[in-house]
Amino acid sequence: MQRFLAAAQQARANGRPEEEAALLARADALVPGNPLVANARGMQALGQRDWKAACHFFQAAIAADPNEPALWMNLATAHRGAQDVDGERRSLEGALAIDRRHVMAQYRMAELHQRNGHMAQAAQGWSHVAQLLEGIENPPPAVRNMLAQAKAFLAEHNATLAATIDEALADQIGMLGPQARRFRACVDHSLGRRRIYPNVCAGIHYPFLPADEFFDRAHFPWFAQLEARADAIRAEAEAILYGKNDLIRPYVHMEKGGPGTKWSTLDGSLDWTACFLWEYGVRNDAVCDLCPETAKALEAVPQSHISGKAPSAFFSLLRPGAHIPPHTGVTNSRAIIHLPLIVPDGCAFRVGGETRQWKEGEAFAFDDTIEHEAWNRSEKPRVVLIFDVWNPHLSPAEQALLSRMFEITGTAG
Numbered sequence: 001m002q003r004f005l006a007a008a009q010q011a012r013a014n015g016r017p018e019e020e021a022a023l024l025a026r027a028d029a030l031v032p033g034n035p036l037v038a039n040a041r042g043m044q045a046l047g048q049r050d051w052k053a054a055c056h057f058f059q060a061a062i063a064a065d066p067n068e069p070a071l072w073m074n075l076a077t078a079h080r081g082a083q084d085v086d087g088e089r090r091s092l093e094g095a096l097a098i099d100r101r102h103v104m105a106q107y108r109m110a111e112l113h114q115r116n117g118h119m120a121q122a123a124q125g126w127s128h129v130a131q132l133l134e135g136i137e138n139p140p141p142a143v144r145n146m147l148a149q150a151k152a153f154l155a156e157h158n159a160t161l162a163a164t165i166d167e168a169l170a171d172q173i174g175m176l177g178p179q180a181r182r183f184r185a186c187v188d189h190s191l192g193r194r195r196i197y198p199n200v201c202a203g204i205h206y207p208f209l210p211a212d213e214f215f216d217r218a219h220f221p222w223f224a225q226l227e228a229r230a231d232a233i234r235a236e237a238e239a240i241l242y243g244k245n246d247l248i249r250p251y252v253h254m255e256k257g258g259p260g261t262k263w264s265t266l267d268g269s270l271d272w273t274a275c276f277l278w279e280y281g282v283r284n285d286a287v288c289d290l291c292p293e294t295a296k297a298l299e300a301v302p303q304s305h306i307s308g309k310a311p312s313a314f315f316s317l318l319r320p321g322a323h324i325p326p327h328t329g330v331t332n333s334r335a336i337i338h339l340p341l342i343v344p345d346g347c348a349f350r351v352g353g354e355t356r357q358w359k360e361g362e363a364f365a366f367d368d369t370i371e372h373e374a375w376n377r378s379e380k381p382r383v384v385l386i387f388d389v390w391n392p393h394l395s396p397a398e399q400a401l402l403s404r405m406f407e408i409t410g411t412a413g
Helices: 002-013 017-030 035-047 051-064 069-081 085-098 103-115 119-134 141-174 177-190 223-228 230-241 285-290 292-299 396-412
Strands: 272-279 313-318 323-327 334-342 347-351 354-356 364-366 372-376 382-390
Touching: 035 051, 035 069, 051 069, 069 085, 069 103, 085 103, 103 119, 103 141, 119 141, 141 177, 223 230, 223 334, 230 272, 230 285, 230 292, 230 313, 230 334, 230 382, 272 285, 272 292, 285 292, 313 372
Parallel strands: none
Antiparallel strands: 272 313, 313 382, 323 372, 334 364, 334 382, 347 354, 347 372
8 A cells, every 4th residue: 555655656757647546446446445545536536626526525524533634634725625614614623623723724714714703703813823833932933923824813803893892882981980891901911912910019918909001090199289399399300300419319220249130220329219208117307308398298198107207208300311120019099109300302201011101290000910011211300299099999097007117127127
């Protein structure tokens, strides 16, 4: 049999289809029902574009060896040539029933659905293809092209689907108010356009609090009073940051001799500097005396007071071209407040999946245990007043208990 198959393959390579067919018929007569022979006869029929005969031979091969995905794939090719959509789909399903991670079966199934206008099924299929191919290291060009095709379809499909959702639900979304942001994030995540970032706490992780990137302003009714002082605070910040004094220092200080990290480029650097009014719960009288309006503004907000830990408040200066790398904070029991004071064009701040432009005099609050980063792509410095308060989702009783717990651990440690 093997001699006849080898001779048939040589005849095919030499462009002698009649000789190939005769040799395969002799092999079939020698070992009737052999899957290798039946498959070879099917391939010969494919070459002749005899779709009906090809289907017959591939079906015979599958009957003899039903657990070989390649035979089902060949049968799918024959059905496609015959324009038998249902036959092609059933054949691809046969291959996938044996191996759900069969890349070409998933690829051709996605292509089949797309070709026939079944866009929801096509999206599911292309998602499977993308998931399979993204895990391949150093993919060859053919694989890169397949992945690009999958991503291109998904991007277009998701954009169309998002537009449809927006149009169909516009009135209802408009009635949600602040919750509309959460719904839109849900839609974007379901369409693969947005990551959902969890809390990553280097210290105390208070469970079951909402992991929201930016807190709703409604939690901070005192924002308006703080913002009303923005001009006075800005004037004091400019005087101290641009004056001749030793109150400003690099924000990042790393221990000597340690390994390099993402903070190494900012270690001791003037690209990101700070002037502290409060630091680890201790008031810096020298700075507060120079900035009386800022000190009064901070006294008027509900800062947390924990010995050796909070509050912290400082003017943050980011030089032109500087970038604060993605990082997370210590505890989600607090909220971090930004009051932007000097914000040239080209500055932005990302928390999780949302990027915002600072607006001078307009405060916001965020959870710093969700990955965040900042950059200044302008030619001028960016200045922000930064301080911490309690996470607004904690009750006063919880705040008191946490404060007491920190005191106990501080004295016991």
